[in-house]
Amino acid sequence: MMYENMEMRQVLAEVLSELMDKDERIVVIDADLARANGTAGLREKYPGRAFDVGIAEQNMAALAAGMAAYGLVPFIGTFTPFATRRICDQITISIVYAKRNVKIIGTDPGISAELNGGTHMSMEDIGVIRSIPGIVIFEPVDAIQLAKALPAILEYDGPIYIRMFRKATPAVFKDDYRFDLFKADMIKEGKDVTLFASGIMVNEALKADELLKAEGIDAEIINIHTIKPIDREAVAASARKTGAVVTCENHNIIGGLKSAVAELLAEEYPVPIKAVGVRDHFGEVAKMEYLKKKYHMTAEDIVKAAKEAIAMKK
Amino acid sequence: MHENEVVFLKDKSKHIRRLIVDEIGKLGVGHIGGCLSAVEALVVLYYKQMNIDPSNPHMEGRDRFVMSKGHAGPAVYAVLADKGYFDVCELDTLNKPETNLPSHCDMLRTIGIDMTAGSLGQGISCAVGMAKASQLKKDNANIYCMVGDGESQEGEVWEAAMCAAQFKLNNLIAFTDYNKLQLDGEVHEIMDVAPLDKKWEAFGWNVINVDDGHDVDKIDQAVEKAKKSLDKPTMIILNTIKGKGVSFVEAAGVKNHSMPITDEQRLQALKELE
Numbered sequence: 001m002m003y004e005n006m007e008m009r010q011v012l013a014e015v016l017s018e019l020m021d022k023d024e025r026i027v028v029i030d031a032d033l034a035r036a037n038g039t040a041g042l043r044e045k046y047p048g049r050a051f052d053v054g055i056a057e058q059n060m061a062a063l064a065a066g067m068a069a070y071g072l073v074p075f076i077g078t079f080t081p082f083a084t085r086r087i088c089d090q091i092t093i094s095i096v097y098a099k100r101n102v103k104i105i106g107t108d109p110g111i112s113a114e115l116n117g118g119t120h121m122s123m124e125d126i127g128v129i130r131s132i133p134g135i136v137i138f139e140p141v142d143a144i145q146l147a148k149a150l151p152a153i154l155e156y157d158g159p160i161y162i163r164m165f166r167k168a169t170p171a172v173f174k175d176d177y178r179f180d181l182f183k184a185d186m187i188k189e190g191k192d193v194t195l196f197a198s199g200i201m202v203n204e205a206l207k208a209d210e211l212l213k214a215e216g217i218d219a220e221i222i223n224i225h226t227i228k229p230i231d232r233e234a235v236a237a238s239a240r241k242t243g244a245v246v247t248c249e250n251h252n253i254i255g256g257l258k259s260a261v262a263e264l265l266a267e268e269y270p271v272p273i274k275a276v277g278v279r280d281h282f283g284e285v286a287k288m289e290y291l292k293k294k295y296h297m298t299a300e301d302i303v304k305a306a307k308e309a310i311a312m313k314k
Numbered sequence: 315m316h317e318n319e320v321v322f323l324k325d326k327s328k329h330i331r332r333l334i335v336d337e338i339g340k341l342g343v344g345h346i347g348g349c350l351s352a353v354e355a356l357v358v359l360y361y362k363q364m365n366i367d368p369s370n371p372h373m374e375g376r377d378r379f380v381m382s383k384g385h386a387g388p389a390v391y392a393v394l395a396d397k398g399y400f401d402v403c404e405l406d407t408l409n410k411p412e413t414n415l416p417s418h419c420d421m422l423r424t425i426g427i428d429m430t431a432g433s434l435g436q437g438i439s440c441a442v443g444m445a446k447a448s449q450l451k452k453d454n455a456n457i458y459c460m461v462g463d464g465e466s467q468e469g470e471v472w473e474a475a476m477c478a479a480q481f482k483l484n485n486l487i488a489f490t491d492y493n494k495l496q497l498d499g500e501v502h503e504i505m506d507v508a509p510l511d512k513k514w515e516a517f518g519w520n521v522i523n524v525d526d527g528h529d530v531d532k533i534d535q536a537v538e539k540a541k542k543s544l545d546k547p548t549m550i551i552l553n554t555i556k557g558k559g560v561s562f563v564e565a566a567g568v569k570n571h572s573m574p575i576t577d578e579q580r581l582q583a584l585k586e587l588e
Contacts, residue, residue, distance in 0.1 A: 003386065027450070048450055049450065053473075053477055054476070054477070056473035056476070056477065058435070058439070058469070058470040058473060059434075059439045059473035059474050059477055059544050060533070061439075062436040062437075062439030062443070062470070062474075063431075063439045063440065063442050063443035063474070063477065064443060065436075065439075065440050065443060065444060065447070066380075066429065066442060066443025066444040066446075067443040067444070067445070067447045068439030068443075068452070069421065069428065069429055069440065069444060070443070070444050070447035070448065071447075072450070074443075080584065089436075090433075090436055090439075090470075091434060092433075093429065093430065093432065093433040094429075094431075094433075094436045094440055097430060098420075098421055098429070098430035099422060120531050145485075152505060175319070213545075258492075265397050269418065311560055
């Protein structure tokens, strides 16, 4: 497979196409962002099954629920803010309350919206969706994980929100990677502190690990690709082992991964937790590397947080 | 329609009204106004037009109905019970703890309900999705939907309207229950939706005005005409009366959206409907 060299959106389109060949239930619906999200090419190959509803996300979500009531499996796509906060009620009632099997794809999460700026930077999408009972939230790290996840997402009979970066990103996983939608991935075992990371922040956590190693700190790195339902067992076990936690996320630290981890550990095994992520403010236009620095979301910030968490153990 | 069919549907409408008054009346409060205004359309659909089988509620290729104004659930429940989807006695459980008959339509709870609805504006989109799915599956089903006039103030209704016309969903037949009243007052005073016919026409729909939305024969003729539409979805605008058929509910006017009903009133209403 060549997925590791492809953009995430190319992988999305390629794997969806393979799945559509095998499974006639799949339909792919976009709201005037098919060309941005890579799914426009499916229309030629699957006339009628891949289509646009125009810039009308509310209708897209509820229309998909109606198609799901008919036994089809719609994948709907737009940018993350429009896939979540804009259609929160349609997702809540027509899709999740009615238990309709709709997969919601949001691209450009958080700071990855880059030059689209503050209006398009969803810092709150996980928080918005996470409080809806019964929906799954998945955020892929790289192309290989996304490629392995899509068949599992199809197989799962229920609504899933897929929060995905859409361009090329450094590979974290290899071809032999075994994916489980509901199990967190142990990327590297360690004993001093656990870095729970999701999406684009996994690479920052890996870089942080190199820096921590140089200082004699042995970090454990776990990828939480499914933020809801979070893998309680893996999170609690790692906290028990290391006794200190840093969460690394491309989202407001209110309502996202930090909240999910903190809520869980407060009940299961309280340990010091430090959060690296967007600290409760809106976004702005700039490239990701700039925003990572400005918002304190770099490997160095993770190192600092890790040391603080370790210090709090004493 | 033959005269005997008209008589049957008229009698049936009266009977459904009795069931509605009884189920809401026994509970003591409910959305009675908008349930009573929808009766004739439901009766024409479920007793004449729709290809359905109450003994096989999930039948492939069946016609479907989406009550987009989901608060009219009790009217649909009365019809479904009378059709035999579930026991008529179950109507007495309306809105009681653990009931299968909640205020607003819930496809997971009620046998025969094709789509969950209640948050206004969404049901019509769901119906558009069903009509599109039916065309993909080529199962020749008709998808029916009822929207409220107040509900038509929701922007999503018009997103769905554009979409259904764009997709040429001639298997989608919708009704507007144009009873001119909404919770806060008269529709034209709160936020006017008129002219509804011109609006739907402008959105690319085949539009049929029914001047008396309680005339089963006229409703049936409108549906027959809608089924012949070649490439457009149809909107049948039913000019109705909120609370139709029960004098004290009709008289309550704008207050009948959701109103308390005493046992005395329930019995009086049942008498009126004999």
